[in-house]
Amino acid sequence: MGFDFKTKSIRAFIGAKDYEQSRMFYRQLGFIETQLDKMSYFQVNESMGFYLQDSYVKDWVNNSMLFLEVDDVELCERELLAKGLQDEYKYVRFSEIKTFDHGRQLFMHDPSGVLWHFCEFNKKDKSS
DSSP, rough: OOSSOOOOEEEEEESSSSSSHHHHHHHTTOEEEEEEEEEEEEESSEEEEEEEEEEEOOHHHHHHHHEEEOOOOOHHHHHHHHTTTTHHSSTTTOOOOOOEETTTEEEEOOOOOOOEEEEEEEEOOOOO
């Protein structure tokens, strides 16, 4: 199973209700932006990132989700909440950390409604 060729990254495309506001939000969140034609690429490191498009389709954006695995969800929560983005952006909100069979997750809605999952998998369950 798998590919005969080497994979390097996988990147999602998400939309933005207010593109400039979302760009500012993701920069403040800590992503590194590369501006492209009518979209931006935001990266965490060399192989992880996503494309933010200057496009908004409500049903699409409201059903978009991104999943970022972290090694310490409590540290992630502290760092994200300390940025105060939930106070600066009207629709940004964070959940409390929730525990599931596979691990613990913090949820965040971005300014457009995209749902983020920040997950620390249980040590035994890295495949979910």
